[in-house]
Amino acid sequence: MRERSIFAIVIVSMLLLVVGYLAATQLNLMPTQASTRAVLVDELFHVLVGTAAVVFVLVEGILVYAALRFRQRAGDETDAVPIHGNTTLELVWTAIPAMIVIAIGFYAYQVLTEIEKPAPEPMVVEVIGRQFIWQFRYPGEGVTAQELHLPVNQPIRFEITSGDVIHSFWVPQFRGKRDATPGRVSEFLVTPTEIGTFPVRCAELCGPGHANMTTQVIVESPADFQAWLAGQQ
Ligand SMILES: [Cu+2]
Structure with a gap:
Protein backbone atom coordinates (compact mmCIF):
# COMPACT_ATOMS: atom_id res chain seq x y z
CA MET A 1 0.00 0.00 0.00
CA ARG A 2 1.27 3.46 -0.83
CA GLU A 3 2.47 5.57 2.06
CA ARG A 4 0.02 8.34 1.27
CA SER A 5 -3.04 6.12 1.55
CA ILE A 6 -1.78 4.65 4.84
CA PHE A 7 -1.37 8.20 6.10
CA ALA A 8 -4.90 9.10 4.95
CA ILE A 9 -6.36 6.02 6.66
CA VAL A 10 -4.59 6.83 9.92
CA ILE A 11 -5.84 10.43 9.83
CA VAL A 12 -9.43 9.41 9.00
CA SER A 13 -9.42 6.74 11.76
CA MET A 14 -8.15 9.24 14.31
CA LEU A 15 -10.84 11.74 13.29
CA LEU A 16 -13.55 9.08 13.50
CA LEU A 17 -12.31 8.04 16.94
CA VAL A 18 -12.36 11.63 18.18
CA VAL A 19 -15.84 12.24 16.71
CA GLY A 20 -17.15 8.98 18.21
CA TYR A 21 -15.68 9.75 21.61
CA LEU A 22 -16.96 13.33 21.64
CA ALA A 23 -20.43 12.27 20.49
CA ALA A 24 -20.59 9.70 23.27
CA THR A 25 -19.25 11.87 26.06
CA GLN A 26 -20.39 15.41 25.24
CA LEU A 27 -24.02 14.74 24.33
CA ASN A 28 -26.16 15.50 27.33
CA LEU A 29 -28.02 12.20 27.59
CA MET A 30 -28.74 12.17 31.32
CA PRO A 31 -31.21 14.20 33.41
CA THR A 32 -30.09 16.85 35.93
CA GLN A 33 -27.54 15.63 38.47
CA ALA A 34 -29.36 16.13 41.77
CA SER A 35 -27.34 13.92 44.13
CA THR A 36 -23.73 13.09 44.94
CA ARG A 37 -24.12 9.65 43.40
CA ALA A 38 -25.34 11.17 40.12
CA VAL A 39 -21.91 12.67 39.39
CA LEU A 40 -20.11 9.33 39.82
CA VAL A 41 -22.75 7.35 37.93
CA ASP A 42 -22.61 9.78 35.00
CA GLU A 43 -18.81 9.64 34.86
CA LEU A 44 -19.02 5.85 34.70
CA PHE A 45 -21.73 6.07 32.03
CA HIS A 46 -19.62 8.42 29.90
CA VAL A 47 -16.53 6.22 30.19
CA LEU A 48 -18.60 3.16 29.17
CA VAL A 49 -20.29 4.89 26.24
CA GLY A 50 -17.02 6.58 25.21
CA THR A 51 -15.16 3.25 25.21
CA ALA A 52 -17.99 1.56 23.32
CA ALA A 53 -18.05 4.41 20.77
CA VAL A 54 -14.30 4.12 20.13
CA VAL A 55 -14.51 0.33 19.73
CA PHE A 56 -17.58 0.64 17.48
CA VAL A 57 -16.02 3.26 15.21
CA LEU A 58 -12.75 1.32 14.98
CA VAL A 59 -14.35 -2.06 14.23
CA GLU A 60 -16.94 -0.70 11.80
CA GLY A 61 -14.29 1.48 10.15
CA ILE A 62 -12.04 -1.52 9.49
CA LEU A 63 -15.04 -3.54 8.30
CA VAL A 64 -16.19 -0.90 5.81
CA TYR A 65 -12.62 -0.32 4.63
CA ALA A 66 -12.03 -4.06 4.08
CA ALA A 67 -15.37 -4.52 2.31
CA LEU A 68 -14.61 -1.70 -0.11
CA ARG A 69 -10.92 -2.30 -0.71
CA PHE A 70 -11.02 -6.08 -1.08
CA ARG A 71 -14.33 -6.32 -2.94
CA GLN A 72 -14.65 -8.44 -6.05
CA ARG A 73 -13.86 -6.34 -9.12
CA ALA A 74 -15.86 -6.66 -12.34
CA GLY A 75 -14.65 -9.62 -14.39
CA ASP A 76 -12.63 -11.12 -11.52
CA GLU A 77 -13.71 -14.76 -11.28
CA THR A 78 -10.75 -16.02 -9.22
CA ASP A 79 -11.03 -17.47 -5.74
CA ALA A 80 -9.65 -15.58 -2.77
CA VAL A 81 -6.41 -16.75 -1.20
CA PRO A 82 -7.18 -19.59 1.25
CA ILE A 83 -6.36 -18.43 4.79
CA HIS A 84 -6.27 -20.75 7.79
CA GLY A 85 -6.64 -18.35 10.70
CA ASN A 86 -4.07 -16.10 12.32
CA THR A 87 -3.13 -17.04 15.89
CA THR A 88 -1.40 -13.75 16.72
CA LEU A 89 -4.36 -11.71 15.51
CA GLU A 90 -6.81 -13.86 17.46
CA LEU A 91 -4.72 -13.56 20.63
CA VAL A 92 -4.60 -9.79 20.23
CA TRP A 93 -8.32 -9.35 19.61
CA THR A 94 -9.11 -11.53 22.60
CA ALA A 95 -6.57 -9.96 24.96
CA ILE A 96 -7.47 -6.32 24.27
CA PRO A 97 -11.24 -6.66 24.93
CA ALA A 98 -10.46 -8.81 28.00
CA MET A 99 -8.24 -6.06 29.39
CA ILE A 100 -10.87 -3.40 28.64
CA VAL A 101 -13.59 -5.44 30.37
CA ILE A 102 -11.40 -6.10 33.44
CA ALA A 103 -10.44 -2.40 33.70
CA ILE A 104 -14.12 -1.37 33.42
CA GLY A 105 -14.98 -3.98 36.06
CA PHE A 106 -12.46 -2.51 38.52
CA TYR A 107 -13.62 1.05 37.85
CA ALA A 108 -17.33 0.17 38.13
CA TYR A 109 -16.66 -1.65 41.41
CA GLN A 110 -14.91 1.46 42.74
CA VAL A 111 -17.89 3.63 41.80
CA LEU A 112 -20.26 1.15 43.43
CA THR A 113 -18.23 1.10 46.67
CA GLU A 114 -18.16 4.89 46.70
CA ILE A 115 -21.90 5.44 46.14
CA GLU A 116 -22.87 2.72 48.64
CA LYS A 117 -20.58 4.07 51.37
CA PRO A 118 -22.73 4.78 54.45
CA ALA A 119 -22.75 8.41 55.59
CA PRO A 120 -21.98 9.05 59.30
CA GLU A 121 -25.37 10.46 60.31
CA PRO A 122 -27.98 9.75 57.69
CU1 LIG B 1 -45.18 -0.04 39.39
Missing part, protein backbone atom coordinates in the same frame (compact mmCIF):
# COMPACT_ATOMS: atom_id res chain seq x y z
CA MET A 123 -31.60 10.80 58.02
CA VAL A 124 -33.84 7.75 57.67
CA VAL A 125 -36.90 7.96 55.44
CA GLU A 126 -39.09 4.89 55.09
CA VAL A 127 -40.52 4.36 51.63
CA ILE A 128 -43.52 2.09 51.16
CA GLY A 129 -44.78 1.23 47.72
CA ARG A 130 -48.44 0.27 47.39
CA GLN A 131 -50.67 -0.30 44.38
CA PHE A 132 -50.50 2.51 43.24
CA ILE A 133 -49.09 5.15 45.55
CA TRP A 134 -45.89 5.95 47.40
CA GLN A 135 -45.86 6.60 51.14
CA PHE A 136 -42.99 8.27 52.95
CA ARG A 137 -42.56 7.96 56.71
CA TYR A 138 -40.27 10.06 58.82
CA PRO A 139 -39.56 7.86 61.87
CA GLY A 140 -39.57 9.71 65.18
CA GLU A 141 -41.52 12.58 63.64
CA GLY A 142 -44.88 10.85 63.34
CA VAL A 143 -45.24 12.05 59.78
CA THR A 144 -46.46 10.02 56.81
CA ALA A 145 -46.73 11.80 53.48
CA GLN A 146 -47.43 10.95 49.87
CA GLU A 147 -45.00 13.56 48.66
CA LEU A 148 -41.32 13.20 49.48
CA HIS A 149 -39.61 16.18 51.11
CA LEU A 150 -35.86 16.17 51.69
CA PRO A 151 -33.41 18.73 53.07
CA VAL A 152 -30.64 19.55 50.59
CA ASN A 153 -27.10 18.20 51.27
CA GLN A 154 -28.38 15.88 54.00
CA PRO A 155 -27.36 12.22 53.55
CA ILE A 156 -30.56 10.17 53.40
CA ARG A 157 -30.96 6.46 54.05
CA PHE A 158 -34.14 5.28 52.39
CA GLU A 159 -35.56 2.09 53.87
CA ILE A 160 -37.70 0.77 51.08
CA THR A 161 -40.39 -1.87 51.26
CA SER A 162 -43.75 -2.74 49.75
CA GLY A 163 -47.24 -3.29 51.15
CA ASP A 164 -48.30 -5.64 48.36
CA VAL A 165 -46.37 -6.51 45.19
CA ILE A 166 -42.88 -5.63 43.98
CA HIS A 167 -42.40 -1.98 43.06
CA SER A 168 -39.25 -0.03 42.36
CA PHE A 169 -38.40 3.37 43.82
CA TRP A 170 -36.86 5.60 41.18
CA VAL A 171 -35.89 9.27 41.07
CA PRO A 172 -34.02 9.61 37.75
CA GLN A 173 -32.26 12.81 38.88
CA PHE A 174 -30.74 10.94 41.87
CA ARG A 175 -29.61 8.02 39.63
CA GLY A 176 -30.11 4.43 40.59
CA LYS A 177 -33.31 2.74 41.66
CA ARG A 178 -34.17 0.18 44.28
CA ASP A 179 -36.82 -2.52 44.38
CA ALA A 180 -39.57 -2.24 46.98
CA THR A 181 -40.13 -5.87 47.93
CA PRO A 182 -42.87 -7.08 50.30
CA GLY A 183 -41.49 -8.55 53.56
CA ARG A 184 -38.07 -7.06 53.02
CA VAL A 185 -36.40 -3.69 53.62
CA SER A 186 -33.91 -2.46 51.02
CA GLU A 187 -31.50 0.34 51.74
CA PHE A 188 -30.81 3.15 49.29
CA LEU A 189 -28.33 5.93 50.08
CA VAL A 190 -28.75 9.35 48.52
CA THR A 191 -27.44 12.81 49.32
CA PRO A 192 -29.54 15.35 47.40
CA THR A 193 -27.43 18.26 46.18
CA GLU A 194 -29.91 20.35 44.18
CA ILE A 195 -32.89 22.29 45.48
CA GLY A 196 -35.84 21.54 43.23
CA THR A 197 -38.78 19.30 42.43
CA PHE A 198 -38.10 15.97 40.75
CA PRO A 199 -40.33 13.06 39.75
CA VAL A 200 -40.63 9.85 41.77
CA ARG A 201 -41.60 6.91 39.60
CA CYS A 202 -42.34 3.25 40.03
CA ALA A 203 -39.89 1.37 37.81
CA GLU A 204 -41.31 -2.14 38.19
CA LEU A 205 -44.52 -3.16 36.41
CA CYS A 206 -46.86 -3.67 39.37
CA GLY A 207 -50.39 -3.75 37.96
CA PRO A 208 -52.86 -1.70 35.92
CA GLY A 209 -52.07 1.56 37.77
CA HIS A 210 -48.31 1.24 37.41
CA ALA A 211 -47.95 4.06 34.88
CA ASN A 212 -49.66 6.47 37.27
CA MET A 213 -47.66 5.42 40.30
CA THR A 214 -45.81 8.70 40.46
CA THR A 215 -45.32 11.50 42.92
CA GLN A 216 -42.64 14.10 43.43
CA VAL A 217 -39.65 14.74 45.61
CA ILE A 218 -39.16 18.28 46.82
CA VAL A 219 -35.58 19.01 47.81
CA GLU A 220 -35.50 22.17 49.90
CA SER A 221 -33.39 24.14 52.36
CA PRO A 222 -33.18 22.63 55.87
CA ALA A 223 -35.34 25.50 57.20
CA ASP A 224 -38.06 24.93 54.58
CA PHE A 225 -37.90 21.20 55.29
CA GLN A 226 -38.35 21.73 59.05
CA ALA A 227 -41.26 24.08 58.38
CA TRP A 228 -42.92 21.48 56.14
CA LEU A 229 -42.32 18.75 58.73
CA ALA A 230 -43.82 20.89 61.51
CA GLY A 231 -46.86 21.60 59.32
CA GLN A 232 -47.45 17.85 58.86
CA GLN A 233 -47.42 17.00 62.57
Whole structure:
Protein backbone atom coordinates (compact mmCIF):
# COMPACT_ATOMS: atom_id res chain seq x y z
CA MET A 1 0.00 0.00 0.00
CA ARG A 2 1.27 3.46 -0.83
CA GLU A 3 2.47 5.57 2.06
CA ARG A 4 0.02 8.34 1.27
CA SER A 5 -3.04 6.12 1.55
CA ILE A 6 -1.78 4.65 4.84
CA PHE A 7 -1.37 8.20 6.10
CA ALA A 8 -4.90 9.10 4.95
CA ILE A 9 -6.36 6.02 6.66
CA VAL A 10 -4.59 6.83 9.92
CA ILE A 11 -5.84 10.43 9.83
CA VAL A 12 -9.43 9.41 9.00
CA SER A 13 -9.42 6.74 11.76
CA MET A 14 -8.15 9.24 14.31
CA LEU A 15 -10.84 11.74 13.29
CA LEU A 16 -13.55 9.08 13.50
CA LEU A 17 -12.31 8.04 16.94
CA VAL A 18 -12.36 11.63 18.18
CA VAL A 19 -15.84 12.24 16.71
CA GLY A 20 -17.15 8.98 18.21
CA TYR A 21 -15.68 9.75 21.61
CA LEU A 22 -16.96 13.33 21.64
CA ALA A 23 -20.43 12.27 20.49
CA ALA A 24 -20.59 9.70 23.27
CA THR A 25 -19.25 11.87 26.06
CA GLN A 26 -20.39 15.41 25.24
CA LEU A 27 -24.02 14.74 24.33
CA ASN A 28 -26.16 15.50 27.33
CA LEU A 29 -28.02 12.20 27.59
CA MET A 30 -28.74 12.17 31.32
CA PRO A 31 -31.21 14.20 33.41
CA THR A 32 -30.09 16.85 35.93
CA GLN A 33 -27.54 15.63 38.47
CA ALA A 34 -29.36 16.13 41.77
CA SER A 35 -27.34 13.92 44.13
CA THR A 36 -23.73 13.09 44.94
CA ARG A 37 -24.12 9.65 43.40
CA ALA A 38 -25.34 11.17 40.12
CA VAL A 39 -21.91 12.67 39.39
CA LEU A 40 -20.11 9.33 39.82
CA VAL A 41 -22.75 7.35 37.93
CA ASP A 42 -22.61 9.78 35.00
CA GLU A 43 -18.81 9.64 34.86
CA LEU A 44 -19.02 5.85 34.70
CA PHE A 45 -21.73 6.07 32.03
CA HIS A 46 -19.62 8.42 29.90
CA VAL A 47 -16.53 6.22 30.19
CA LEU A 48 -18.60 3.16 29.17
CA VAL A 49 -20.29 4.89 26.24
CA GLY A 50 -17.02 6.58 25.21
CA THR A 51 -15.16 3.25 25.21
CA ALA A 52 -17.99 1.56 23.32
CA ALA A 53 -18.05 4.41 20.77
CA VAL A 54 -14.30 4.12 20.13
CA VAL A 55 -14.51 0.33 19.73
CA PHE A 56 -17.58 0.64 17.48
CA VAL A 57 -16.02 3.26 15.21
CA LEU A 58 -12.75 1.32 14.98
CA VAL A 59 -14.35 -2.06 14.23
CA GLU A 60 -16.94 -0.70 11.80
CA GLY A 61 -14.29 1.48 10.15
CA ILE A 62 -12.04 -1.52 9.49
CA LEU A 63 -15.04 -3.54 8.30
CA VAL A 64 -16.19 -0.90 5.81
CA TYR A 65 -12.62 -0.32 4.63
CA ALA A 66 -12.03 -4.06 4.08
CA ALA A 67 -15.37 -4.52 2.31
CA LEU A 68 -14.61 -1.70 -0.11
CA ARG A 69 -10.92 -2.30 -0.71
CA PHE A 70 -11.02 -6.08 -1.08
CA ARG A 71 -14.33 -6.32 -2.94
CA GLN A 72 -14.65 -8.44 -6.05
CA ARG A 73 -13.86 -6.34 -9.12
CA ALA A 74 -15.86 -6.66 -12.34
CA GLY A 75 -14.65 -9.62 -14.39
CA ASP A 76 -12.63 -11.12 -11.52
CA GLU A 77 -13.71 -14.76 -11.28
CA THR A 78 -10.75 -16.02 -9.22
CA ASP A 79 -11.03 -17.47 -5.74
CA ALA A 80 -9.65 -15.58 -2.77
CA VAL A 81 -6.41 -16.75 -1.20
CA PRO A 82 -7.18 -19.59 1.25
CA ILE A 83 -6.36 -18.43 4.79
CA HIS A 84 -6.27 -20.75 7.79
CA GLY A 85 -6.64 -18.35 10.70
CA ASN A 86 -4.07 -16.10 12.32
CA THR A 87 -3.13 -17.04 15.89
CA THR A 88 -1.40 -13.75 16.72
CA LEU A 89 -4.36 -11.71 15.51
CA GLU A 90 -6.81 -13.86 17.46
CA LEU A 91 -4.72 -13.56 20.63
CA VAL A 92 -4.60 -9.79 20.23
CA TRP A 93 -8.32 -9.35 19.61
CA THR A 94 -9.11 -11.53 22.60
CA ALA A 95 -6.57 -9.96 24.96
CA ILE A 96 -7.47 -6.32 24.27
CA PRO A 97 -11.24 -6.66 24.93
CA ALA A 98 -10.46 -8.81 28.00
CA MET A 99 -8.24 -6.06 29.39
CA ILE A 100 -10.87 -3.40 28.64
CA VAL A 101 -13.59 -5.44 30.37
CA ILE A 102 -11.40 -6.10 33.44
CA ALA A 103 -10.44 -2.40 33.70
CA ILE A 104 -14.12 -1.37 33.42
CA GLY A 105 -14.98 -3.98 36.06
CA PHE A 106 -12.46 -2.51 38.52
CA TYR A 107 -13.62 1.05 37.85
CA ALA A 108 -17.33 0.17 38.13
CA TYR A 109 -16.66 -1.65 41.41
CA GLN A 110 -14.91 1.46 42.74
CA VAL A 111 -17.89 3.63 41.80
CA LEU A 112 -20.26 1.15 43.43
CA THR A 113 -18.23 1.10 46.67
CA GLU A 114 -18.16 4.89 46.70
CA ILE A 115 -21.90 5.44 46.14
CA GLU A 116 -22.87 2.72 48.64
CA LYS A 117 -20.58 4.07 51.37
CA PRO A 118 -22.73 4.78 54.45
CA ALA A 119 -22.75 8.41 55.59
CA PRO A 120 -21.98 9.05 59.30
CA GLU A 121 -25.37 10.46 60.31
CA PRO A 122 -27.98 9.75 57.69
CA MET A 123 -31.60 10.80 58.02
CA VAL A 124 -33.84 7.75 57.67
CA VAL A 125 -36.90 7.96 55.44
CA GLU A 126 -39.09 4.89 55.09
CA VAL A 127 -40.52 4.36 51.63
CA ILE A 128 -43.52 2.09 51.16
CA GLY A 129 -44.78 1.23 47.72
CA ARG A 130 -48.44 0.27 47.39
CA GLN A 131 -50.67 -0.30 44.38
CA PHE A 132 -50.50 2.51 43.24
CA ILE A 133 -49.09 5.15 45.55
CA TRP A 134 -45.89 5.95 47.40
CA GLN A 135 -45.86 6.60 51.14
CA PHE A 136 -42.99 8.27 52.95
CA ARG A 137 -42.56 7.96 56.71
CA TYR A 138 -40.27 10.06 58.82
CA PRO A 139 -39.56 7.86 61.87
CA GLY A 140 -39.57 9.71 65.18
CA GLU A 141 -41.52 12.58 63.64
CA GLY A 142 -44.88 10.85 63.34
CA VAL A 143 -45.24 12.05 59.78
CA THR A 144 -46.46 10.02 56.81
CA ALA A 145 -46.73 11.80 53.48
CA GLN A 146 -47.43 10.95 49.87
CA GLU A 147 -45.00 13.56 48.66
CA LEU A 148 -41.32 13.20 49.48
CA HIS A 149 -39.61 16.18 51.11
CA LEU A 150 -35.86 16.17 51.69
CA PRO A 151 -33.41 18.73 53.07
CA VAL A 152 -30.64 19.55 50.59
CA ASN A 153 -27.10 18.20 51.27
CA GLN A 154 -28.38 15.88 54.00
CA PRO A 155 -27.36 12.22 53.55
CA ILE A 156 -30.56 10.17 53.40
CA ARG A 157 -30.96 6.46 54.05
CA PHE A 158 -34.14 5.28 52.39
CA GLU A 159 -35.56 2.09 53.87
CA ILE A 160 -37.70 0.77 51.08
CA THR A 161 -40.39 -1.87 51.26
CA SER A 162 -43.75 -2.74 49.75
CA GLY A 163 -47.24 -3.29 51.15
CA ASP A 164 -48.30 -5.64 48.36
CA VAL A 165 -46.37 -6.51 45.19
CA ILE A 166 -42.88 -5.63 43.98
CA HIS A 167 -42.40 -1.98 43.06
CA SER A 168 -39.25 -0.03 42.36
CA PHE A 169 -38.40 3.37 43.82
CA TRP A 170 -36.86 5.60 41.18
CA VAL A 171 -35.89 9.27 41.07
CA PRO A 172 -34.02 9.61 37.75
CA GLN A 173 -32.26 12.81 38.88
CA PHE A 174 -30.74 10.94 41.87
CA ARG A 175 -29.61 8.02 39.63
CA GLY A 176 -30.11 4.43 40.59
CA LYS A 177 -33.31 2.74 41.66
CA ARG A 178 -34.17 0.18 44.28
CA ASP A 179 -36.82 -2.52 44.38
CA ALA A 180 -39.57 -2.24 46.98
CA THR A 181 -40.13 -5.87 47.93
CA PRO A 182 -42.87 -7.08 50.30
CA GLY A 183 -41.49 -8.55 53.56
CA ARG A 184 -38.07 -7.06 53.02
CA VAL A 185 -36.40 -3.69 53.62
CA SER A 186 -33.91 -2.46 51.02
CA GLU A 187 -31.50 0.34 51.74
CA PHE A 188 -30.81 3.15 49.29
CA LEU A 189 -28.33 5.93 50.08
CA VAL A 190 -28.75 9.35 48.52
CA THR A 191 -27.44 12.81 49.32
CA PRO A 192 -29.54 15.35 47.40
CA THR A 193 -27.43 18.26 46.18
CA GLU A 194 -29.91 20.35 44.18
CA ILE A 195 -32.89 22.29 45.48
CA GLY A 196 -35.84 21.54 43.23
CA THR A 197 -38.78 19.30 42.43
CA PHE A 198 -38.10 15.97 40.75
CA PRO A 199 -40.33 13.06 39.75
CA VAL A 200 -40.63 9.85 41.77
CA ARG A 201 -41.60 6.91 39.60
CA CYS A 202 -42.34 3.25 40.03
CA ALA A 203 -39.89 1.37 37.81
CA GLU A 204 -41.31 -2.14 38.19
CA LEU A 205 -44.52 -3.16 36.41
CA CYS A 206 -46.86 -3.67 39.37
CA GLY A 207 -50.39 -3.75 37.96
CA PRO A 208 -52.86 -1.70 35.92
CA GLY A 209 -52.07 1.56 37.77
CA HIS A 210 -48.31 1.24 37.41
CA ALA A 211 -47.95 4.06 34.88
CA ASN A 212 -49.66 6.47 37.27
CA MET A 213 -47.66 5.42 40.30
CA THR A 214 -45.81 8.70 40.46
CA THR A 215 -45.32 11.50 42.92
CA GLN A 216 -42.64 14.10 43.43
CA VAL A 217 -39.65 14.74 45.61
CA ILE A 218 -39.16 18.28 46.82
CA VAL A 219 -35.58 19.01 47.81
CA GLU A 220 -35.50 22.17 49.90
CA SER A 221 -33.39 24.14 52.36
CA PRO A 222 -33.18 22.63 55.87
CA ALA A 223 -35.34 25.50 57.20
CA ASP A 224 -38.06 24.93 54.58
CA PHE A 225 -37.90 21.20 55.29
CA GLN A 226 -38.35 21.73 59.05
CA ALA A 227 -41.26 24.08 58.38
CA TRP A 228 -42.92 21.48 56.14
CA LEU A 229 -42.32 18.75 58.73
CA ALA A 230 -43.82 20.89 61.51
CA GLY A 231 -46.86 21.60 59.32
CA GLN A 232 -47.45 17.85 58.86
CA GLN A 233 -47.42 17.00 62.57
CU1 LIG B 1 -45.18 -0.04 39.39
